[in-house]
Amino acid sequence: MSPWLTVVGIGEDGFSGLGKNARRALLNAAQVFGSQRQLDLLPACIRAERLTWPSPFSLAQVLALRGQPVCVLASGDPMLFGVGASLARVVENAEMHVLPSPSSFSLAAARLGWALQDVTTLSVVARPVAALNAHLHSGARLLVLSNDGSSPATVAALLRERGFGPSRISVLE
Structure with a gap:
């Protein structure tokens, strides 16, 4: 299966601090998951449906969209105690891209x-x-x-x- 999921590490500088690949993934996504704070960092040009994480935390909504262009926002490096590491346990590497920012x-x-x-x-x-x-x-x-x-x-x-x-x-x- 080709990559459908992009995990984007985002900093306090928001969209302006992201690289070209991360911006492109967000612009092309049908859905973007993140905390409300992270979603608020995105400009209006991101037309994707914005979804906040459920409480208690669950990946079920993301996994239900397998095959669709989905972005997940994470603080800093998603693979360092982050949602990227959680996703990597249940999504094959070939199905996702991870675009980290500096970790906390x-x-x-x-x-x-x-x-x-x-x-x-x-x-x-x-x-x-x-x-x-x-x-x-x-x-x-x-x-x-x-x-x-x-x-x-x-x-x-x-x-x-x-x-x-x-x-x-x-x-x-």
Whole structure:
């Protein structure tokens, strides 16, 4: 089967920050899936039906459109703790294109001046914060993808409980 699904990594700069292939895919799509925030970044020239993700999250609507030109918007790199990775588990590689943007980890490391290869990247999206325990040690530099606005406080509480209270935490949006 030829590719019918394009997963587009989009940044805060929206449509203007996308490459030619991503723009073309969005212009040719019949449906575009994403969060409301991501869909709001698209200009009016994108005529596709705009569909927000259901809650609880499900790929069923996307998969039901197999064979039609569909785009899925993702923040940054869709294959890094993202919807692209979820889709890759159920859609054959030959059926989809993935067009990434810089990941939140890359952007955070650049902003902090940290070499990405020298940090541990973790996610607490749909995962217990206790999963960080194995990575907590003196001198560790962690970049943690938050689940929601309460995640930083929950991570800070875990650090205090584990004896890392004086740790410096930077919260980036």
